[in-house]
Amino acid sequence: MRIPVRFIAGRALFYAFTAWAAITINFFLPRMLKGDPVSAYMQKQAGQITPEAENALRILFGLDEDKSLWQQYVEYWRLLLSGDLGLSFSHGLAPVGEVISSALPWTVGLVGIATIISFVLGTSLGAVIGWRRGSKLDALIPVTTFFGTVPYFWLGLIAIALFSSTLHWFPASHAYDKGSVPEFSLDFIGQVIHHGALPAITIVVASLGGWILGMRNMMLTVLDEDYITVAQAKGMPNKRVLRHYAARNAVLPQIQSFALSLGFIVGGTIVMEMVFSYPGVGKLLLDATTAKDYPLMQGLFLIITMAVLVANILADVAYAVLDPRTRQAEA
Template identity: 45%
Template sequence: MKYLLRKIMLYGFILWAAITLNFLIPRLMPGDPVTLLMERMEGQISPDAVAALTAAYGISDEPMIVQYIDYMGNILTGDFGRSISYFPVPVTELALQALPWTLGLVGTTTVLSFLIGTALGVVLAWRRGKVTDYMLPALTFLNAVPYFWMALLLVLVFSVNLGWFPIAGGADRFMVQGFYPEYILSVLYHSLLPAITIILSSFAGSVIGMRNMTVTVLGEDYVTMAEAKGLKPSTILFTYGARNAILPSITGFAMSLGAVVSGSMLTEVIFNYPGIGYILFQAVQSQDFPLMQGLFLLISVCVILANLLADVVYVFLDPRTRVEA
């Protein structure tokens, strides 16, 4: 319990630091959202509108500590300001619209990639030295292929040349969003190629890492003792081998799970998939500081929560974390 309390306090401090940096960085940069918006409108904004925009974006001449207190209050109420490129839509609304798309595609494929990679890595470790080792060069190649290159190649072959999948979008643009069979099938159809891209580009790393770690664990003395005691091979593999070998993989999985909210940005951009990564790319292109600020904070929170979840899982998998020094 003390282990988890220490971790919660640590991640609480990291969260506070992330929020503070998120507050300071835009205020230390030259310019402000209102000036950018006026430049885009080519000066076609009245002085009264400028004052209203200044208040809407939370720009103030108050001391920095007062602005910081107001900012923390807005964060607690879920108010991240208004977007410049989508003005006057609030940042929170844009994030909530894009979040289900990213969680549905990138979240699901990340979990599937980890499960497939971990299971296959354990099997390859148990069958080391056999014909299955010929898979390792292909897995090493897949692990080295960048997301964007894999996405472009699959789009060229299966969308442009063969026409089996749509080139871009999250669903048929002529359909009304809703939970009805036709729209759900359209969403699944549009997500197949991006999902295949993410799984092919990410599962190989899990396979190689899990195989190497399992091979190392299977060479330990306690595994040799288990074999000498005549335990079943499946018991040795999963109870003694895989359970200990998976611990380092959980940390990597937690990091990738936390980064799900940012999406596989390049994949989402290539497929014009309406997720967090695609909106973040548009915000960077448009210099939409309020939207970038809100999305960065959302990503930071998700990474922290994912790592905290990994530490909780560690408590159940590794008895050493439950034993006081």
């Protein structure tokens, strides 16, 4: 298998331009908002900071009024390439990178695992339902689709009311028990799993219908292709036709959608983290927006954008590897 150089070069050029555009928008967006982070920070301090200290803060955050917008833009790129995302006002002027890195594992661990489970389970069920169209398994489609249309806010509250408040099976909030200190031990890992089970289940239930319906519809399309008819006419076992012919081709759009969904894992599910008070990136972004912590907001938007961009790259590579027609068309 050989991927054409023209395909790789074209994609690399496109994503390089997209990355530049995203970073540039991330630079100008906070400057287009009313006020600036230093002014917001000064208001919170209620005149406790001298004008000299305010000017020092503006220089520190790349908002020096003596520099032109172009000079600030160049300085932003310099700091970005050195890995400096600035300081967070709402976290005691802690580096933005450290604040994000403390919340990122919680989101990636919870939403990532839930997304993978939902994809694998939904795609597998969709393939079987599509293969056995007209059977009793079709009843799963309206049920799972219904849960997918329920607002996640209500679904989370219902899950808390039923499984936490009534049955007392799972905790209602947070990522671990109050008073516990994060550490690598079996007891703490058990707490994390116990606290993360309920939000993970709600994510799976909410997204399962989309994966099932998408795979089932693609299976119905693929089953009408000539190569499926030929494979069955040759007397191949149904399981082999299902796995190696029908499902293998029907899963291509699913894989692309899955790769894209991986990019949004970094952004987390803001509503889910808000409902369950989960200390992930989504809740961190909500708190940063409420506190008008522009450096933290800027860093979060950048991380989320780059994650989605990388996911798009992986989706293109996966599609090119699995579908030769894509490589030929691009070449």
